[in-house]
Amino acid sequence: MNLPKVIDLLNDVLRHEWTGVAQYSQAGFVVQGIWREVYASKFFKSAEESFGHAKLIGDKIVALGGVPVAERNPVKQSSDVQQLLEYGLEFESKAVELYTKVLEACSDDRPLVIFLEGILLEEQEGVDDLTKIIREYRAIQTTSRAAQAS
Numbered sequence: 157m158n159l160p161k162v163i164d165l166l167n168d169v170l171r172h173e174w175t176g177v178a179q180y181s182q183a184g185f186v187v188q189g190i191w192r193e194v195y196a197s198k199f200f201k202s203a204e205e206s207f208g209h210a211k212l213i214g215d216k217i218v219a220l221g222g223v224p225v226a227e228r229n230p231v232k233q234s235s236d237v238q239q240l241l242e243y244g245l246e247f248e249s250k251a252v253e254l255y256t257k258v259l260e261a262c263s264d265d266r267p268l269v270i271f272l273e274g275i276l277l278e279e280q281e282g283v284d285d286l287t288k289i290i291r292e293y294r295a296i297q298t299t300s301r302a303a304q305a306s
């Protein structure tokens with residue numbers, strides 16, 4: 157295993173998780189209207205999940221002899237619920253991609269693989285969950301567009 161490379165990739169993951177903490181919290185703050193009841197708590201829960209993952213990854217980076225990043229990427233913002241959910245799906249898909257990348261780089265370290273696979277599964281659950289929610293929104297849009305056109 158190329159340790160410096162694995163630490164760099166873990167820091168890409170950590171930067172992404174810090175982004176999730178801020179992006180999902182912001183979504184929880186700004187979501188308004190009738191859907192606030194449903195989605196504010198969902199977004200805050202996702203922010204907490206990102207923080208939980210950030211803690212695990214930061215601790216692991218130090219255990220491997222690295223220094224965890226304290227920066228995050230830009231946060232995507234919107235006041236539209238569907239857009240917030242689309243950003244969430246984009247975020248979870250990117251997380252799956254980043255964890256998969258580290259897993260490829262550390263494939264000969266079984267404990268690290270198992271550790272990362274556990275988190276990867278949770279990221280994939282996020283993708284599945286948001287995909288199912290967004291599918292409904294997209295179907296409603298298609299139906300209303302068809303109704304307007306006729």
Ligand SMILES: [Fe+2]
Pocket residue numbers: 173176205206209251279
């Ligand atoms: Fe995560």
